[in-house]
Amino acid sequence: KCNGCGLCARNCKAACIDSKNHKIDYSRCVACMDCIGKCKKGAIRYERPHKEVQKPLAAEKVTDVSPEQVDNARRAFFSAGAIFATSTLLKAQEKKVDGGLAVIEDKKIPERTTPIVPAGALSIRNFAQHCTACQLCVSVCPNQVLRPSGNLMTLMQPEMSYERGYCRPECAKCAEVCPTDAIHLTSLADKSSIQIGHAVWIRKNCVPLTDGVNCGNCARHCPVAAIEMVPSEVDNPDSPKIPVVNVERCIGCGACENLCPARPFSAIYVEGHERHRVI
Known part of the structure:
Protein backbone atom coordinates (compact mmCIF):
# COMPACT_ATOMS: atom_id res chain seq x y z
CA LYS A 1 0.00 0.00 0.00
CA CYS A 2 2.97 2.33 0.52
CA ASN A 3 3.40 5.00 -2.16
CA GLY A 4 6.77 6.26 -0.81
CA CYS A 5 5.51 9.66 0.32
CA GLY A 6 7.83 9.60 3.37
CA LEU A 7 5.31 11.14 5.81
CA CYS A 8 5.91 8.38 8.33
CA ALA A 9 9.70 8.88 8.30
CA ARG A 10 9.48 12.69 8.58
CA ASN A 11 7.17 12.50 11.59
CA CYS A 12 9.02 9.69 13.40
CA LYS A 13 10.38 11.02 16.73
CA ALA A 14 13.07 8.34 16.92
CA ALA A 15 14.02 8.55 13.21
CA CYS A 16 13.79 4.76 12.97
CA ILE A 17 11.82 4.47 9.68
CA ASP A 18 13.56 4.00 6.33
CA SER A 19 10.68 4.72 3.94
CA LYS A 20 12.75 4.12 0.78
CA ASN A 21 13.65 0.55 1.75
CA HIS A 22 10.43 -0.06 3.70
CA LYS A 23 12.28 -0.97 6.89
CA ILE A 24 11.89 -0.07 10.57
CA ASP A 25 14.59 -0.21 13.25
CA TYR A 26 12.53 -1.79 16.03
CA SER A 27 15.31 -1.29 18.61
CA ARG A 28 14.78 2.49 18.42
CA CYS A 29 10.98 2.62 18.02
CA VAL A 30 9.28 4.18 21.07
CA ALA A 31 5.72 3.34 19.94
CA CYS A 32 4.58 6.98 19.71
CA MET A 33 2.12 6.03 16.89
CA ASP A 34 2.80 9.27 14.95
CA CYS A 35 3.58 7.27 11.81
CA ILE A 36 0.20 5.51 11.93
CA GLY A 37 -1.65 8.81 12.31
CA LYS A 38 0.20 10.42 9.38
CA CYS A 39 -0.04 7.52 6.89
CA LYS A 40 -2.96 8.18 4.50
CA LYS A 41 -2.78 4.77 2.79
CA GLY A 42 -2.98 2.54 5.85
CA ALA A 43 0.37 1.03 4.90
CA ILE A 44 1.77 0.93 8.44
CA ARG A 45 0.23 -0.54 11.57
CA TYR A 46 1.14 -1.55 15.12
CA GLU A 47 0.94 -5.16 16.28
CA ARG A 48 2.57 -7.59 18.66
CA PRO A 49 5.80 -9.31 17.54
CA HIS A 50 5.44 -12.87 16.31
CA LYS A 51 7.12 -15.27 18.70
CA GLU A 52 8.53 -18.59 17.63
CA VAL A 53 7.02 -21.59 19.34
CA GLN A 54 9.64 -23.17 21.55
CA LYS A 55 9.84 -26.90 21.91
CA PRO A 56 9.23 -28.16 25.44
CA LEU A 57 12.40 -29.10 27.26
CA ALA A 58 12.89 -32.68 28.30
CA ALA A 59 11.79 -33.30 31.87
CA GLU A 60 14.71 -33.51 34.21
CA LYS A 61 15.00 -36.16 36.82
CA VAL A 62 13.83 -34.85 40.20
CA THR A 63 15.56 -36.12 43.28
CA ASP A 64 13.62 -36.84 46.45
CA VAL A 65 13.77 -34.21 49.21
CA SER A 66 13.24 -35.15 52.81
CA PRO A 67 10.77 -33.21 55.06
CA GLU A 68 13.68 -32.19 57.28
CA GLN A 69 15.46 -30.50 54.37
CA VAL A 70 12.26 -28.63 53.49
CA ASP A 71 11.85 -27.38 57.08
CA ASN A 72 15.48 -26.25 57.24
CA ALA A 73 15.17 -24.37 53.95
CA ARG A 74 11.96 -22.68 55.14
CA ARG A 75 13.57 -21.59 58.43
CA ALA A 76 16.60 -20.22 56.59
CA PHE A 77 14.36 -18.27 54.20
CA PHE A 78 12.31 -16.62 56.96
CA SER A 79 15.41 -15.85 59.03
CA ALA A 80 17.12 -14.14 56.08
CA GLY A 81 13.96 -12.19 55.29
CA ALA A 82 13.62 -10.96 58.89
CA ILE A 83 17.28 -9.87 59.01
CA PHE A 84 16.99 -8.03 55.68
CA ALA A 85 13.78 -6.21 56.72
CA THR A 86 15.26 -5.16 60.08
CA SER A 87 18.48 -3.83 58.55
CA THR A 88 16.49 -1.89 55.91
CA LEU A 89 14.35 -0.21 58.58
CA LEU A 90 17.40 0.73 60.63
CA LYS A 91 19.17 2.26 57.64
CA ALA A 92 16.04 4.20 56.68
CA GLN A 93 15.77 5.58 60.21
CA GLU A 94 19.43 6.63 60.17
CA LYS A 95 18.87 8.63 56.98
CA LYS A 96 15.89 10.48 58.48
CA VAL A 97 17.58 11.42 61.76
CA ASP A 98 20.12 14.24 61.84
CA GLY A 99 22.73 13.47 64.51
CA GLY A 100 20.22 11.42 66.48
CA LEU A 101 18.37 14.57 67.57
CA ALA A 102 15.87 15.84 65.01
CA VAL A 103 13.79 14.10 62.38
CA ILE A 104 14.33 15.56 58.90
CA GLU A 105 11.01 15.97 57.08
CA ASP A 106 11.11 15.46 53.33
CA LYS A 107 9.93 18.21 51.02
CA LYS A 108 6.71 17.71 49.09
CA ILE A 109 6.07 18.65 45.46
CA PRO A 110 3.96 21.81 45.18
CA GLU A 111 0.87 21.85 42.99
CA ARG A 112 2.11 23.65 39.89
CA THR A 113 -0.47 25.04 37.49
CA THR A 114 2.03 24.63 34.62
CA PRO A 115 4.77 21.96 34.58
CA ILE A 116 8.42 22.94 34.09
CA VAL A 117 10.45 21.65 31.14
CA PRO A 118 14.21 22.20 30.62
CA ALA A 119 15.76 25.28 29.08
CA GLY A 120 16.20 24.69 25.36
CA ALA A 121 12.82 22.98 24.95
CA LEU A 122 11.28 26.27 23.63
CA SER A 123 7.82 25.39 24.93
Whole structure:
Protein backbone atom coordinates (compact mmCIF):
# COMPACT_ATOMS: atom_id res chain seq x y z
CA LYS A 1 0.00 0.00 0.00
CA CYS A 2 2.97 2.33 0.52
CA ASN A 3 3.40 5.00 -2.16
CA GLY A 4 6.77 6.26 -0.81
CA CYS A 5 5.51 9.66 0.32
CA GLY A 6 7.83 9.60 3.37
CA LEU A 7 5.31 11.14 5.81
CA CYS A 8 5.91 8.38 8.33
CA ALA A 9 9.70 8.88 8.30
CA ARG A 10 9.48 12.69 8.58
CA ASN A 11 7.17 12.50 11.59
CA CYS A 12 9.02 9.69 13.40
CA LYS A 13 10.38 11.02 16.73
CA ALA A 14 13.07 8.34 16.92
CA ALA A 15 14.02 8.55 13.21
CA CYS A 16 13.79 4.76 12.97
CA ILE A 17 11.82 4.47 9.68
CA ASP A 18 13.56 4.00 6.33
CA SER A 19 10.68 4.72 3.94
CA LYS A 20 12.75 4.12 0.78
CA ASN A 21 13.65 0.55 1.75
CA HIS A 22 10.43 -0.06 3.70
CA LYS A 23 12.28 -0.97 6.89
CA ILE A 24 11.89 -0.07 10.57
CA ASP A 25 14.59 -0.21 13.25
CA TYR A 26 12.53 -1.79 16.03
CA SER A 27 15.31 -1.29 18.61
CA ARG A 28 14.78 2.49 18.42
CA CYS A 29 10.98 2.62 18.02
CA VAL A 30 9.28 4.18 21.07
CA ALA A 31 5.72 3.34 19.94
CA CYS A 32 4.58 6.98 19.71
CA MET A 33 2.12 6.03 16.89
CA ASP A 34 2.80 9.27 14.95
CA CYS A 35 3.58 7.27 11.81
CA ILE A 36 0.20 5.51 11.93
CA GLY A 37 -1.65 8.81 12.31
CA LYS A 38 0.20 10.42 9.38
CA CYS A 39 -0.04 7.52 6.89
CA LYS A 40 -2.96 8.18 4.50
CA LYS A 41 -2.78 4.77 2.79
CA GLY A 42 -2.98 2.54 5.85
CA ALA A 43 0.37 1.03 4.90
CA ILE A 44 1.77 0.93 8.44
CA ARG A 45 0.23 -0.54 11.57
CA TYR A 46 1.14 -1.55 15.12
CA GLU A 47 0.94 -5.16 16.28
CA ARG A 48 2.57 -7.59 18.66
CA PRO A 49 5.80 -9.31 17.54
CA HIS A 50 5.44 -12.87 16.31
CA LYS A 51 7.12 -15.27 18.70
CA GLU A 52 8.53 -18.59 17.63
CA VAL A 53 7.02 -21.59 19.34
CA GLN A 54 9.64 -23.17 21.55
CA LYS A 55 9.84 -26.90 21.91
CA PRO A 56 9.23 -28.16 25.44
CA LEU A 57 12.40 -29.10 27.26
CA ALA A 58 12.89 -32.68 28.30
CA ALA A 59 11.79 -33.30 31.87
CA GLU A 60 14.71 -33.51 34.21
CA LYS A 61 15.00 -36.16 36.82
CA VAL A 62 13.83 -34.85 40.20
CA THR A 63 15.56 -36.12 43.28
CA ASP A 64 13.62 -36.84 46.45
CA VAL A 65 13.77 -34.21 49.21
CA SER A 66 13.24 -35.15 52.81
CA PRO A 67 10.77 -33.21 55.06
CA GLU A 68 13.68 -32.19 57.28
CA GLN A 69 15.46 -30.50 54.37
CA VAL A 70 12.26 -28.63 53.49
CA ASP A 71 11.85 -27.38 57.08
CA ASN A 72 15.48 -26.25 57.24
CA ALA A 73 15.17 -24.37 53.95
CA ARG A 74 11.96 -22.68 55.14
CA ARG A 75 13.57 -21.59 58.43
CA ALA A 76 16.60 -20.22 56.59
CA PHE A 77 14.36 -18.27 54.20
CA PHE A 78 12.31 -16.62 56.96
CA SER A 79 15.41 -15.85 59.03
CA ALA A 80 17.12 -14.14 56.08
CA GLY A 81 13.96 -12.19 55.29
CA ALA A 82 13.62 -10.96 58.89
CA ILE A 83 17.28 -9.87 59.01
CA PHE A 84 16.99 -8.03 55.68
CA ALA A 85 13.78 -6.21 56.72
CA THR A 86 15.26 -5.16 60.08
CA SER A 87 18.48 -3.83 58.55
CA THR A 88 16.49 -1.89 55.91
CA LEU A 89 14.35 -0.21 58.58
CA LEU A 90 17.40 0.73 60.63
CA LYS A 91 19.17 2.26 57.64
CA ALA A 92 16.04 4.20 56.68
CA GLN A 93 15.77 5.58 60.21
CA GLU A 94 19.43 6.63 60.17
CA LYS A 95 18.87 8.63 56.98
CA LYS A 96 15.89 10.48 58.48
CA VAL A 97 17.58 11.42 61.76
CA ASP A 98 20.12 14.24 61.84
CA GLY A 99 22.73 13.47 64.51
CA GLY A 100 20.22 11.42 66.48
CA LEU A 101 18.37 14.57 67.57
CA ALA A 102 15.87 15.84 65.01
CA VAL A 103 13.79 14.10 62.38
CA ILE A 104 14.33 15.56 58.90
CA GLU A 105 11.01 15.97 57.08
CA ASP A 106 11.11 15.46 53.33
CA LYS A 107 9.93 18.21 51.02
CA LYS A 108 6.71 17.71 49.09
CA ILE A 109 6.07 18.65 45.46
CA PRO A 110 3.96 21.81 45.18
CA GLU A 111 0.87 21.85 42.99
CA ARG A 112 2.11 23.65 39.89
CA THR A 113 -0.47 25.04 37.49
CA THR A 114 2.03 24.63 34.62
CA PRO A 115 4.77 21.96 34.58
CA ILE A 116 8.42 22.94 34.09
CA VAL A 117 10.45 21.65 31.14
CA PRO A 118 14.21 22.20 30.62
CA ALA A 119 15.76 25.28 29.08
CA GLY A 120 16.20 24.69 25.36
CA ALA A 121 12.82 22.98 24.95
CA LEU A 122 11.28 26.27 23.63
CA SER A 123 7.82 25.39 24.93
CA ILE A 124 5.85 22.59 26.60
CA ARG A 125 4.13 21.77 23.31
CA ASN A 126 7.36 21.63 21.30
CA PHE A 127 9.00 19.46 23.96
CA ALA A 128 6.08 17.00 24.01
CA GLN A 129 6.14 16.69 20.20
CA HIS A 130 9.86 15.91 19.92
CA CYS A 131 10.69 14.04 23.14
CA THR A 132 10.79 10.23 22.81
CA ALA A 133 10.90 9.62 26.58
CA CYS A 134 14.25 7.85 26.21
CA GLN A 135 15.22 8.90 29.79
CA LEU A 136 18.79 9.81 28.78
CA CYS A 137 18.47 13.31 30.23
CA VAL A 138 16.97 11.92 33.45
CA SER A 139 19.89 9.52 33.87
CA VAL A 140 22.62 12.18 33.40
CA CYS A 141 21.05 15.02 35.43
CA PRO A 142 23.63 15.56 38.22
CA ASN A 143 21.16 17.35 40.51
CA GLN A 144 18.23 14.90 40.13
CA VAL A 145 15.99 17.69 38.89
CA LEU A 146 14.58 15.77 35.92
CA ARG A 147 12.19 12.88 36.52
CA PRO A 148 9.63 10.96 34.39
CA SER A 149 6.19 12.51 34.18
CA GLY A 150 3.17 10.64 35.50
CA ASN A 151 0.73 12.69 33.40
CA LEU A 152 -1.06 10.49 30.85
CA MET A 153 -0.62 13.11 28.12
CA THR A 154 3.17 13.23 28.59
CA LEU A 155 3.73 9.86 30.24
CA MET A 156 7.42 9.11 31.00
CA GLN A 157 8.60 12.32 29.33
CA PRO A 158 10.88 14.24 31.71
CA GLU A 159 9.67 17.17 33.75
CA MET A 160 11.46 19.27 36.37
CA SER A 161 10.98 19.41 40.14
CA TYR A 162 13.23 20.89 42.80
CA GLU A 163 12.87 18.79 45.96
CA ARG A 164 16.27 17.12 45.56
CA GLY A 165 18.23 19.83 43.75
CA TYR A 166 17.97 22.78 41.39
CA CYS A 167 18.88 23.42 37.75
CA ARG A 168 22.34 24.99 37.76
CA PRO A 169 22.97 27.61 35.03
CA GLU A 170 26.41 26.13 34.33
CA CYS A 171 25.03 22.65 33.51
CA ALA A 172 23.75 21.56 30.08
CA LYS A 173 24.13 17.77 30.26
CA CYS A 174 20.48 17.16 29.29
CA ALA A 175 20.96 19.05 26.00
CA GLU A 176 24.23 17.21 25.31
CA VAL A 177 22.62 13.73 25.42
CA CYS A 178 19.20 14.50 23.87
CA PRO A 179 19.07 12.45 20.61
CA THR A 180 16.14 14.34 19.05
CA ASP A 181 17.03 17.96 19.91
CA ALA A 182 13.92 18.22 22.06
CA ILE A 183 16.35 20.05 24.37
CA HIS A 184 18.64 22.24 22.28
CA LEU A 185 21.19 24.72 23.65
CA THR A 186 23.93 26.39 21.65
CA SER A 187 25.86 27.61 24.72
CA LEU A 188 25.66 27.98 28.51
CA ALA A 189 25.18 31.72 28.02
CA ASP A 190 21.92 30.93 26.23
CA LYS A 191 20.70 28.78 29.11
CA SER A 192 21.28 31.42 31.79
CA SER A 193 19.11 33.88 29.83
CA ILE A 194 16.15 31.55 29.17
CA GLN A 195 13.14 31.94 31.46
CA ILE A 196 11.46 28.54 31.96
CA GLY A 197 9.30 29.76 34.85
CA HIS A 198 9.13 32.26 37.69
CA ALA A 199 9.25 32.06 41.49
CA VAL A 200 6.08 32.50 43.56
CA TRP A 201 6.25 33.40 47.28
CA ILE A 202 3.86 31.78 49.80
CA ARG A 203 3.48 34.08 52.81
CA LYS A 204 2.01 31.50 55.24
CA ASN A 205 5.05 29.19 54.84
CA CYS A 206 7.84 31.78 55.19
CA VAL A 207 10.15 31.13 58.17
CA PRO A 208 10.68 34.81 59.22
CA LEU A 209 6.91 35.16 59.68
CA THR A 210 6.11 31.70 61.10
CA ASP A 211 9.14 31.30 63.41
CA GLY A 212 10.28 34.89 63.86
CA VAL A 213 13.86 34.24 62.70
CA ASN A 214 15.98 35.81 59.96
CA CYS A 215 16.39 33.70 56.80
CA GLY A 216 17.02 35.16 53.34
CA ASN A 217 18.22 31.83 51.91
CA CYS A 218 16.33 32.36 48.67
CA ALA A 219 17.84 35.81 48.05
CA ARG A 220 21.39 34.75 48.93
CA HIS A 221 21.45 31.78 46.54
CA CYS A 222 19.53 33.22 43.58
CA PRO A 223 22.05 33.06 40.67
CA VAL A 224 20.45 35.99 38.81
CA ALA A 225 19.72 38.21 41.85
CA ALA A 226 16.00 38.19 41.12
CA ILE A 227 15.01 38.11 44.83
CA GLU A 228 15.36 40.99 47.31
CA MET A 229 14.66 40.92 51.04
CA VAL A 230 12.48 43.79 52.28
CA PRO A 231 10.82 44.57 55.66
CA SER A 232 7.48 42.82 56.07
CA GLU A 233 5.98 46.04 57.48
CA VAL A 234 6.44 49.16 55.37
CA ASP A 235 6.45 51.54 58.36
CA ASN A 236 8.79 49.38 60.46
CA PRO A 237 12.30 48.87 58.99
CA ASP A 238 13.18 46.48 61.88
CA SER A 239 10.33 44.07 61.08
CA PRO A 240 11.21 40.55 59.77
CA LYS A 241 12.40 40.70 56.18
CA ILE A 242 10.52 38.81 53.47
CA PRO A 243 11.45 38.05 49.83
CA VAL A 244 10.19 40.02 46.85
CA VAL A 245 10.59 38.37 43.44
CA ASN A 246 11.47 40.28 40.29
CA VAL A 247 9.43 38.16 37.85
CA GLU A 248 11.05 39.79 34.81
CA ARG A 249 14.52 38.72 35.97
CA CYS A 250 13.78 35.26 37.42
CA ILE A 251 14.75 32.33 35.14
CA GLY A 252 12.98 29.56 37.12
CA CYS A 253 16.12 27.59 38.07
CA GLY A 254 14.58 26.48 41.38
CA ALA A 255 17.51 27.40 43.68
CA CYS A 256 15.14 29.34 45.95
CA GLU A 257 12.62 26.50 46.13
CA ASN A 258 15.24 23.82 46.79
CA LEU A 259 17.17 25.76 49.47
CA CYS A 260 14.14 27.11 51.32
CA PRO A 261 14.19 25.68 54.89
CA ALA A 262 10.38 25.57 55.21
CA ARG A 263 8.88 22.05 55.45
CA PRO A 264 7.04 20.14 54.05
CA PHE A 265 6.24 22.79 51.41
CA SER A 266 8.71 25.52 50.48
CA ALA A 267 7.73 29.12 51.10
CA ILE A 268 8.77 29.89 47.52
CA TYR A 269 8.28 27.67 44.48
CA VAL A 270 8.62 27.86 40.70
CA GLU A 271 5.63 28.04 38.39
CA GLY A 272 6.36 26.89 34.83
CA HIS A 273 5.78 28.78 31.59
CA GLU A 274 3.95 27.38 28.56
CA ARG A 275 6.42 29.14 26.25
CA HIS A 276 9.98 30.00 27.24
CA ARG A 277 11.41 33.42 26.58
CA VAL A 278 14.84 35.03 26.55
CA ILE A 279 15.38 37.75 29.17
